[in-house]
Amino acid sequence: MKFSDLKVTTPYLELPPLFYDIVEPTPLHKPYLIATSPACVKLFGIDEPLDLDGQLIDIINGTEKLQGSKTFAMCYAGHQFGYFVPRLGDGRAINLGKVNGQNLQLKGSGLTLYSREGDGRAVKRSSIREFLMSEAMYGLGIETSRALALIGSQTDVAREQWEKGAIVLRVSPTWIRFGTFEYFKSRRKYDMLENLADYVIEESFPELKDQEERYFKMFTKIVHNSAKTVACWQSVGFNHGVMNTDNMSIDGRTIDYGPYAMLDDYEANYICNHTDMEGRYSFSNQPPIMQWNLSILANALSPLVNIIKMEKVVEKDFVNIYESEYLRLMKNKMGLFEEDEEDVALLKWLLGSLESSVVDYSRFFRLLSHYDGDKTALLELCEYQQPLQEWLESYDTRLTKEKLSCQERSKQMFGINPKYVLKNHLLQQAIEKEEAGDFSMINDLLKVALDPFFEHEELEYLNVPTPKTYKNLKLSCSS
Structure with missing residues (x-):
């Protein structure tokens, strides 16, 4: 079965009209496929590769519809930064319908009743980020909406500067907020x-x-x-x-x-x-x-x-x-599987030590998974070694209470502490490559995102320290 063969229902439209607005997507100009998620496809029982479906781009772009689809935007309110806004709603998202317990939604598909002063669009950089992180959270075992596919276009969208529009086909068991x-x-x-x-x-x-x-x-x-x-x-x-x-x-x-x-x-x-x-x-x-x-x-x-x-x-x-x-979760990340009343204090001490030592969070825990008593590699991660040095000495004492061997503990920790994490510097590189017509890094990031605990030796270039100029950046809401 192909994606375009799916038949959807629209149970949300059985609610009174105040809940939604019937609206058609506004197609992008010259759409093209950027990426698809083979893992997300499995939710729908599709046995043909998604990128081979000739109707996929048209369905995402809104020029074709799945059987049974009646497109609509949902109405809601919300507290934004603590202040109540009485009506928000899907300002740039349009729902296609539901199949296999999943609600299909297009993000960036044009104006709706709830767009307010917006343009109903999403730009390519933010769409790439959402596509990849939706699947990365799934790979990490965290409950999340998913991303099935992503298209780009030649449609100009005004943000801080002119950018190109994109649409993410995202899915979730519910979009109610x-x-x-x-x-x-x-x-x-x-x-x-x-x-x-x-x-x-x-x-x-x-x-x-x-x-x-x-x-x-x-x-x-x-x-x-x-x-x-x-x-x-x-x-x-x-x-x-x-x-x-x-x-x-x-x-x-x-x-x-x-x-x-x-x-x-x-x-x-x-x-x-x-x-x-x-x-x-x-x-x-x-x-x-x-x-x-x-x-x-x-x-x-x-x-x-x-x-x-x-x-x-x-x-x-x-x-x-x-x-x-x-x-x-944190005890598992530290490889502590026995009960000990001092573990809360040990965890608080660790977090304080990581901050004082200036240490990359995910790299520390992945390297801790290898720990056999030799502190050298862990301390080399630190800008200031003393705080972590002191914590590791106490950690050594705590490990003596564990029943697992060092090798068994490491094996458990490798399945808990990811090797690959989608840091902003990697996402930015992938976005810049896509702008030059090279989609390879998006696909590489998707591969490690869906299986972040595996070694992926051929993709080692994605397991690099964050350059200092990219560390803990602040990003724009604009998308």
Whole structure:
């Protein structure tokens, strides 16, 4: 079966018209295929290579449709940098329909009712970044939206300068956001709020259907999922950059890759978004911001669920689940698989030492996976060695409590600490090569992104230290 043979349904359009706007994509000029994800294709049972489908570009560009498709944009509100915006919506995303439990969506496909002062477009550089990082998060085992394919074009798009437009064909089990609930709560459309909650249960939490207190149980699951996702972000060193409530998926997965970054040197208060002047969405602030976003969602659901009950879940469950999941992940990264009451202190000490020593976060943990007592290689990563030297001495003592041999511990750690991480300097190189007509680095990055723990000796050029001028850069929201 080919991708163009898929038959989609549009269950979201069974909701009242206030939820969406029927809209046609606006095609790009002279579209061309940049990349496809062979891993994402597997979600659809497609047995023909995606890039051989002659209709693929036309479907992404909106000049052809999948069978059953009726294209639409979704309406929602949201808190942006802490301030409520009563109507946002899919300003440059258009939905194609649903198949195999996945909602297909075009990002950058033109104006919608919700574009406000925007142009409905996405530029090529940000589209390449979203395409690659969506699949990289999947490769790291983190819940995320996916990217099926990416096209470029000769359409001019005005940002800080003139750039070329692109469209990402992205997929997710749901595109409903915290802000979708905020929209109907703010308008006091409580019947619509209930319709939405029922739809979310049907789409994302079907096991709750017909249960008593199903809306409260739905909220509890959202809290739990969101806590686990942000724990994963912190463990791998991912900074989302724009944790507005309209960018938060209702099932807790990672969506909307804007000015994100993977940490270079460990810097707890790193801010990847240069628009974020006050550091609201800094790396270390992500867990409390997720908790704040969940409190906003609780308020949006308050016409359906007792607010006090939900606030207790946000206050207690979120913190407990986040802290336990983060500790579990970090202990695994350190190769500590036995229980020890001093491990929390050891972890805090390590993070402080990494920052004081000025050490690349992901390279440190991958090299720690090789550790056999010889500190030389690890210390050579440091700009200042003393803080990490002292920590390693305590780490040696802690390792004596482990039951696994050094070789067994290393094997476990190699499957936890990725060798390949999509740092911004690599993404920028791939973008610059694509502009010159060379797509090879995008495909190479996709390969390691989908299998980041493997050695990939032929792609060793992607496992290089970040040049100093590229370390922990701030990026633009503009895309």
